Amino acid sequence: MAELYGWVGKILIVDLSSGKISTVPTSDYVPKWIGGRALAAKLYWDEVPPDCGALDPENRLIFATCLTSGTLAAGQRVAVVAKSPVPMPECYMYGIPGGNWGAELKFAGFDAVVVRGKAPEPVCIWIHDGEVEILPATRWWGMGCLELRTQINRQFGDQTRAMVIGPAGENLVGAAVIANDGGSAAGTGGFGAVMGSKNLKAIAVRGTGSVKVARPKELIDVYDKYVKIGGLYSGPATAISLASQLFKQFTYRGMEECFGEHALSCTLIYEMVQQGLCKYKHVGCFSCPIQCGWIVSKYRGDVDLPFVIGDYCSGGQSWSTTEQAVTNRIKHDTAMGMGKLCIESCALAQDLGVNSAIFGGSGGLGWSLETFQKGVLTAENTGLPVSSLDLEGTSKTSTFGGTSEFIKALFHNVTYPKTDLWRRIGQGIERFLAGAAEESEAGKELYEKLVSRPDYFMSREGNAGPSDAAAMIGGAILLRKQYADSWSIATGDRQFRGKVSKEEAKEFIAATRAKWAPFFGSEKWFDLDGEEKTFEGKMAAQIFFNALNIEGDSVGCCRGAGNFPRWYSSWTEDQLSDPAVSAKLFSAITGIDHTLENTVEFMAPTLNLERAIRVREGQRREHDSYNDAAFEKVSSWTSKDEFNSVMDDYYKAVGWDVDTGIPTRSRLEELGLKDVADDLEKKYGIKVPA
Amino acid sequence: VTEKETPKKVTRRDFIRDAAVLGGAVTGAGVLAGCGPTPEVITETVEVEKVVEKEVPVEVIKEVPVEVIKEVPAELQQAVGYISYNPENCAGCRTCMAVCSLYHEGVVNPELARMQVIVPSIDIFEVEGYTCKQCEGPECLYACPTEAIHIDEVTGARVIDEEKCIGCRLCLEACPQYPNSPIRYDPEREICIKCDLCGGEPLCVKFCPKSVDFTDIAPSYIPEKDRVLKFVKYS
Numbered sequence: 001m002a003e004l005y006g007w008v009g010k011i012l013i014v015d016l017s018s019g020k021i022s023t024v025p026t027s028d029y030v031p032k033w034i035g036g037r038a039l040a041a042k043l044y045w046d047e048v049p050p051d052c053g054a055l056d057p058e059n060r061l062i063f064a065t066c067l068t069s070g071t072l073a074a075g076q077r078v079a080v081v082a083k084s085p086v087p088m089p090e091c092y093m094y095g096i097p098g099g100n101w102g103a104e105l106k107f108a109g110f111d112a113v114v115v116r117g118k119a120p121e122p123v124c125i126w127i128h129d130g131e132v133e134i135l136p137a138t139r140w141w142g143m144g145c146l147e148l149r150t151q152i153n154r155q156f157g158d159q160t161r162a163m164v165i166g167p168a169g170e171n172l173v174g175a176a177v178i179a180n181d182g183g184s185a186a187g188t189g190g191f192g193a194v195m196g197s198k199n200l201k202a203i204a205v206r207g208t209g210s211v212k213v214a215r216p217k218e219l220i221d222v223y224d225k226y227v228k229i230g231g232l233y234s235g236p237a238t239a240i241s242l243a244s245q246l247f248k249q250f251t252y253r254g255m256e257e258c259f260g261e262h263a264l265s266c267t268l269i270y271e272m273v274q275q276g277l278c279k280y281k282h283v284g285c286f287s288c289p290i291q292c293g294w295i296v297s298k299y300r301g302d303v304d305l306p307f308v309i310g311d312y313c314s315g316g317q318s319w320s321t322t323e324q325a326v327t328n329r330i331k332h333d334t335a336m337g338m339g340k341l342c343i344e345s346c347a348l349a350q351d352l353g354v355n356s357a358i359f360g361g362s363g364g365l366g367w368s369l370e371t372f373q374k375g376v377l378t379a380e381n382t383g384l385p386v387s388s389l390d391l392e393g394t395s396k397t398s399t400f401g402g403t404s405e406f407i408k409a410l411f412h413n414v415t416y417p418k419t420d421l422w423r424r425i426g427q428g429i430e431r432f433l434a435g436a437a438e439e440s441e442a443g444k445e446l447y448e449k450l451v452s453r454p455d456y457f458m459s460r461e462g463n464a465g466p467s468d469a470a471a472m473i474g475g476a477i478l479l480r481k482q483y484a485d486s487w488s489i490a491t492g493d494r495q496f497r498g499k500v501s502k503e504e505a506k507e508f509i510a511a512t513r514a515k516w517a518p519f520f521g522s523e524k525w526f527d528l529d530g531e532e533k534t535f536e537g538k539m540a541a542q543i544f545f546n547a548l549n550i551e552g553d554s555v556g557c558c559r560g561a562g563n564f565p566r567w568y569s570s571w572t573e574d575q576l577s578d579p580a581v582s583a584k585l586f587s588a589i590t591g592i593d594h595t596l597e598n599t600v601e602f603m604a605p606t607l608n609l610e611r612a613i614r615v616r617e618g619q620r621r622e623h624d625s626y627n628d629a630a631f632e633k634v635s636s637w638t639s640k641d642e643f644n645s646v647m648d649d650y651y652k653a654v655g656w657d658v659d660t661g662i663p664t665r666s667r668l669e670e671l672g673l674k675d676v677a678d679d680l681e682k683k684y685g686i687k688v689p690a
Numbered sequence: 691v692t693e694k695e696t697p698k699k700v701t702r703r704d705f706i707r708d709a710a711v712l713g714g715a716v717t718g719a720g721v722l723a724g725c726g727p728t729p730e731v732i733t734e735t736v737e738v739e740k741v742v743e744k745e746v747p748v749e750v751i752k753e754v755p756v757e758v759i760k761e762v763p764a765e766l767q768q769a770v771g772y773i774s775y776n777p778e779n780c781a782g783c784r785t786c787m788a789v790c791s792l793y794h795e796g797v798v799n800p801e802l803a804r805m806q807v808i809v810p811s812i813d814i815f816e817v818e819g820y821t822c823k824q825c826e827g828p829e830c831l832y833a834c835p836t837e838a839i840h841i842d843e844v845t846g847a848r849v850i851d852e853e854k855c856i857g858c859r860l861c862l863e864a865c866p867q868y869p870n871s872p873i874r875y876d877p878e879r880e881i882c883i884k885c886d887l888c889g890g891e892p893l894c895v896k897f898c899p900k901s902v903d904f905t906d907i908a909p910s911y912i913p914e915k916d917r918v919l920k921f922v923k924y925s
Contacts, residue, residue, distance in 0.1 A: 071798045072788045072897075100784075100811065107799065149812050158810040181811045210797035210878075220793060220893070227897070282900075283814050284783035287798075289899045291781040295814050 005214035006067050006589035007035065011043070012110045012132060014125055016198055017057060017117030021132045026111045031592050032672070035111065036066030037094055037553035038606040040081035043114055044092060045609055045676070050616045050684060054085035054190070055172055055197035057118035063105070063163070063203070066096075066556025069286075070106030070211040073223050073585045076285035077556045078102030078180075083617075084189035086174045086428050092613045095186035096553050097178075101205060103286035104161040108207025119199040126156060127205045137201040142167060144351035145179045152204050162204040166353020168415040169196035174427035175358045175414055179350065184285070184293070187355045190428075214591025222584045227289045278343075296343060345407045352415040358428050370449075374442040381421055384409050452629030520544065535638075535646050539653055547603040548579065554606065555582040605671045607654065608663045612676050616684050621651075621661035657689035664689045766831070769824035769846035771923040773805060773885065773892050779900045780817050780918045782809035786894035793893050794883065795876070804885040805872050805894055821919075822872045822885035824848055830873060830884065833864035839884075847887040855881040887921075895919045 007030050010023040033042040040062045052058035059082055066077040076098045084093035105113065109130040124137035140148055145166040152162045161181045168176035169192030176192025177185040186192075213219050284291030349356040371377045372386060379386040385406050417423040424435045433450050436443030510528060517523045522537025551557075578584075580596035587594050594602060624647055631640045638646075651658045655667030665688045668677040680686045787803030795802050807819040828848045831839040838854035839861055841847075850861075857880040865871035873884040885892075895901055901917040914920075 072785070072792050100809075107801075153810070153812060158812070159808070161811050208799070208801045210791070210795070210799035210802065212797050213792060216792045216796045220789060223789075224897070227899075227902070279815065281779065281815065282781045284781040284785075284899065286783060287785040287788040288783050289785070289902075291783060291899055293781075297813075297815060 003212070004030070005212045005591050006071065007111050008070075008106050008109055008209065008211060010110050011112045011114065012127070013114045013116065014132065014134065015116040016119040016123065016134065016200060019134055021134070023110075031590060032605060034067055034551075034554040034586075034606075035069070036064055036077060036079040036556050037081075037096065037550060038603075038609075039112060039554070040064035040079040040094060041092075041606055041610050041613065043112065044081050045613055047114060047116070048083055048092075052083065054083045054090040054194060057116075057198070059083045059194060059197070061115040061191065061194050061198060061200070062112065063102075063115075064112040065102040065105055066554060067589060068556035068585055069102035070104075071213060071589055072219055072287055073226065073589070074285070074288045074290075074557065076100060076102055076288055077553075078105070079553065080178060080186035080189075080191050082189070082191055082194045084191070085172075085193055086188070086190040086431070088430055088434060089618065091617050091619075092610070093189035093191075094553070095178075095188055095191060097180045097184045097186045098285040098288070099161070099180035099184040100286045101161040101163055101180050104205045104207050106207070106211050107209045108205050109209050113203065115195075115198060115200060115203075118197065122199050122201050124152075124202040124204060125200065127203065127207075128156070129207055129209060140201050141170060143201075145353045146347070146351045148202065149181065152202060156204050157206060160204050160206045162202050163195075164202040164353070165192045165195045165200075166351060166415070168352050168354040168426075169193055170201075171416060172196050173354065173414060173417065173423075174431065175355045177353050177355045179353050185353075185355070187357060192353055192355075213589055215588045219585070219588040222581070222588050225578065226581050226585075344404060345411075348408060348411050352411055354411055354415050356411075358426075370446060371436075374446065376436050376440065376443050376446060381419075383413070448627075448629065452627045452633065535642065539646070539649055543650070543653060544600055547600045547607065548582070550603045550606050550610075551582050551586075551599055554603075555586050557582045557585070604654075605673060608668060608671055608673060609676060611656065611661075611663050612668075612673075612680060615662050615686060616680065619661070621647075621659060624661055660689065662686065662689055666690060766826070766828065767841045767843075767846045768826060768924050769848065769887070770890065771887070771921055772824040773821040773887070773895060774920045774922045775805070775807070775819035775821045776918050776920070777817050777819060778918075779916050780807065780814075780819065781900055782807070782814045782817050783899065784809060785897050785899060786919060789893045789897045793888065794886075802874055802876055802883065803894075804874060804883055806870065806874075818870075820867055820870045820872045822848075823867075824885070824887070824924075825866070829864040829866060830861035833860040835860060838882075842886060845887045845890050847885065849886040850882055850884050852879075852881050852883075857881045892919075892921050895921045 004027060007026045009026050011026055011029070013022045013024065015021075029039055029042055033039045043062045043064065044060065047060045047062070049058055062079075062081040064079045064081070066079065068074060069077060077096050078099075078101060079094050079096050081092070081094045083090055087093065105111075105127065108127050110127065113125075113127075115125070119134070122137045122141040124135050124140065126133045126135050140151060143151070143166075145164050148164050148166070149162060152164070153160055163178050163180055163186075165176060165178055169178070172193040174190040174193060176190055176196065177187045178191045178195055179185045278296050280296045282291045283293040283295050285293075345356065377384075377386075413422045414426040417426055424432045429450065433443065433447040437447035438444075506529070513526060513528065514523065517525065520537065520541045522540065524534065524537035525541040526538070527533050583594045583596050583599060583602075586592070625640075625643070628640065631638070631643065648658050651661065655670075656663050662680075663677075665677045668674065668688070677688045680688050784800050784807060786805060787800040787807060788798050790803040790805060791797060791799045791801075794804065800806075805819065805821040807817060810816050824847055828839070831841075831848050834850075835858060836854045836856055838851045838856070839848055840851060842849045857875065859875050859882055861882055861884070862868065862871045862873040862875060865873055873882055875882050898917075898919040901919045
C-alpha cells in the first residue's frame with residue numbers, strides 16, 4: 001500500500017450497542033472519497049439503512065474530517081453526517097463545522113468516526129493517540145454544554161477538544177446542535193438529537209501525532225497565496241472581523257450605516273469593552289487565517305463563563321445568529337441594552353445546545369411574528385410572555401423578538417418540551433407549521449406561505465435538504481439575478497475604503513466575467529446589472545460551482561474563508577482570487593495531482609453518490625421543483641416551464657434520467673460506481689435507467 | 691529474569707552516567723565539576739527510561755566523554771534576533787505551530803513545533819506561549835554533550851545539528867524556560883529540535899494572522915504593538 005499523505009490512515013467505528021470498537025483502513029476509501037463531505041457520504045451509503053428512522057439505533061452518526069484538517073491549510077473542518085430528523089421526510093444531511101476537533105482527531109490517529117447503535121447508559125467516547133474508550137457519562141447527563149466542557153477538560157486535560165450535546169440533544173429536540181469546541185457547532189439537521197438518541201453525551205479527543213504532507217514546501221507556498229488573496233479578508237465574516245479591527249473608533253450606529261445590520265454585533269462588543277463591561281478577543285479555528293470568532297468573558301458578572309461567539313459555521317450558536325434570530329429589531333433605549341440581550345441569548349443557546357437559527361436569522365427559515373399575530377401561537381398555548389412582542393409590527397423586519405424573559409422562556413421550552421406543541425416547535429419551522437396547518441386555517445395559511453417561499457428549498461439547512469437539484473437550479477437563478485450583487489460585497493469593501501469608485505467596481509466585475517468566459521464556454525456565465533436575465537450560458541458555471549462547493553466541503557476550504565465563489569478578493573490589485581485553491585491544496589497535501597479543470601469530474605462520484613442516497617430515500621424528479629406559488633413570486637426571473645426545461649438540461653448534463661431523476665447506469669459505471677447501481681436495483685428494488 | 695540478564699539497552703540516563711564515569715576516569719573530577727551537568731541529575735526518576743530506549747553501540751559511548759567536558763567559548767556570536775510572543779491578541783489558532791512543524795519536519799504536528807502556544811480549549815484568554823530567546827549565554831548550548839548545538843553562521847541562531855544530536859534532552863532541561871522549554875524532543879527520530887529562525891525569516895511570524903504585515907494595503911490592520919509574534923532584532 002502506498003503511503004498516505006494528508007490522511008492518517010484509520011477510520012474508527014464505535015458500536016455503542018455492543019461496546020465493540022474497530023477500525024477500517026482509510027485507504028479503502030481514498031483518494032476517491034477525499035474526506036469531509038465526500039467520505040461521509042460514502043460511509044453513509046455503506047452504513048445507513050434507507051428505512052431506518054433518524055432517531056433509531058440503526059442510524060449512524062458520522063464524523064469525517066476534511067482532507068485539510070490538521071494541516072496548515074486552514075485545517076479545521078469536519079463533516080457531520082446522519083439521517084436527519086428535521087426535514088420532511090427524514091433524510092440524509094450534512095453539517096460542516098469548524099473548530100479544532102477535526103484537527104485533533106487526526107493528531108489522535110483517525111480520519112473519521114462512525115458511531116453505531118445506542119448505548120444502554122449515557123456514555124462519552126474518549127479518543128487519545130490511537131486509544132479509544134467508551135466511558136460512563138451518567139453524571140454528565142442533563143448538564144449544559146458550557147459546564148460540560150469544563151468537566152471534560154478537568155477529566156481529560158485542558159487541551160482536550162470535544163463534540164458535545166446539551167440538554168436539547170438529550171431531549172431529542174430537532175433544534176439540537178452538536179457543539180464543537182470554540183462556539184462552533186453542527187447546527188442544522190438536528191444532529192444533536194441523533195447523538196442524544198444514541199445516549200452519547202460527548203466525544204472527547206486529544207492527540208499528539210503527526211499529519212504527513214506530501215509536498216510541505218508547496219503547501220506553504222499555496223497557503224501563503226491563499227491567505228493573501230483568497231482566504232484572508234474576503235467574505236462577510238471577514239468583513240466584520242476586519243471592520244471591527246480597522247475601525248475601532250466607529251460607533252455601532254456608524255457601522256450600521258456602512259455595513260447594515262450585519263455589522264452591529266462586533267461594534268457593540270467594542271462599546272462594551274470600552275466601557276469595561278467585558279473583555280473579548282478574536283479566536284480562530286485550527287490554523288485559520290480569518291478568525292471569525294470572538295470570545296467574551298466576564299460580562300457584568302451575569303455571564304461569568306467565557307464562551308465563544310463565532311460568526312460563521314456556528315450553527316446558530318453565534319452572536320450574530322442569535323442577534324438576528326431573537327434579539328434584533330427590538331426597541332431598546334440603548335445599544336447596550338441590546339448588546340446585553342444578545343450576549344445572554346447567545347450564552348443560553350450555547351449552554352442548552354439549541355440552534356437559535358430555527359427562530360430566524362441568516363441562512364435559516366425563520367419563524368415570523370405572524371405566528372403570534374395570526375393567533376397560531378398565543379400566550380395561552382405557549383405560556384410565553386407574548387405581551388413583550390412587537391405585535392403591531394412597528395419594527396423593521398418580521399423576525400420576532402422579545403425581552404430577556406421571553407427569550408429565556410422560549411429557549412427553555414424548546415429544550416425541555418413539556419407539551420406536544422413545544423415538541424413540534426422544537427422540530428423547526430417546517431414541521432411545526434405542517435402540524436399547525438392541520439389544526440387551523442391560520443396555520444394552513446402560514447404553512448403555504450412558507451412552502452411558497454422561493455428560498456424554501458435553498459434555505460433548507462445548508463442546501464442539504466431533500467432537493468439538492470432544485471437548490472442547484474435555484475442557484476442558477478441566483479447566478480442570473482444576484483451574482484453581480486454578491487460581488488459588490490468585495491468591491492463595496494474597497495469602495496468603502498476609497499480604493500475604487502463605483503464605476504471602477506463595475507468595470508472590474510465585467511472584466512472578470514470576460515476573463516473567465518472561455519473557462520465556462522460562455523460570456524454570459526452570469527448577467528451584469530442592466531442586462532437581460534436569461535439562463536443562457538449559466539449551466540456549465542452552475543455545475544462547476546456546485547462541484548467546487550462539494551470539493552470545498554471535502555477537501556476542506558471553509559466557506560467563510562472564501563470558498564464560494566472564490567473569484568474575487570478585495571485585497572489583490574486586480575481583485576481576482578484563485579478558484580483553484582482547493583485543487584492546489586489537494587495536490588500539495590496528497591501528492592496526487594488535481595487541477596481546476598478537472599474539478600467537475602473529480603467531484604462527480606460524490607455528486608452521484610449523494611443523489612443515489614437521496615434516490616434510495618425516495619427522492620425523484622417531482623421533488624426537484626418549487627411550489628406553484630413560489631414560481632409566481634419569482635415570475636420576473638423565471639417560469640415553471642422554463643425552470644423545468646432547465647432542470648431537463650441539468651439532468652442531461654450530469655447524466656441523470658430526465659423522467660425520474662435517477663442517475664443512469666452508464667454514468668454510474670463510468671464513475672466506477674457499478675456497485676451503487678447494482679445495490680439500487682438488487683437491494684433497494686429501484687429500477688436504474690440505462 | 692533478573693535485571694542483569696536483560697539485553698543491554700543504553701538509555702539517556704545510562705549514557706550520562708557512563709559518560710560521567712568515563713569522563714572522570716579520563717580527565718579527573720576537577721574538570722567535571724566546572725562544566726555542564728553534574729552527576730546528581732542522573733539519580734532522577736525511572737519513568738523517563740520507559741519513554742526513551744535507545745540502542746547505542748558501546749563503542750560510541752567511549753568516544754563521547756571527551757566532548758562532554760568540552761570548552762565553551764567565552765564570547766559567542768549574538769543571534770540577529772529572537773521571536774517574541776504576546777498572548778494579548780493571540781487567537782489560539784496554532785497556525786504558527788502548524789507552519790513550523792511543516793517547514794522543519796515535513797509534517798503538521800503542534801507537538802513538534804519549535805515554539806509552543808498552549809491553547810486551552812475553553813478559556814482562550816489563558817493562552818500561553820513559549821519561544822526561544824536565542825539567549826546571549828545559551829544554557830542549551832553549554833549543556834549539549836555532543837556539540838550538536840552550535841551557532842548558525844548567518845543568523846547567529848543557536849541551532850541543533852541533527853546528525854550529532856543523541857536525543858539526551860539535557861538542552862531542553864537546561865533552558866531557563868524549562869519545563870516550558872521551546873526546545874522539543876521528537877520521539878520518532880529521537881532527537882531534540884529547536885528554533886533556528888528559519889534561516890532569517892521566521893515563518894511563524896510571517897503566517898501568524900495576528901501578526902501579518904499588511905502595511906501596504908491596510909496600514910492600520912494590526913498595529914505593530916498589538917502583534918502576537920514579532921521578530922525582535924538584537925541591536
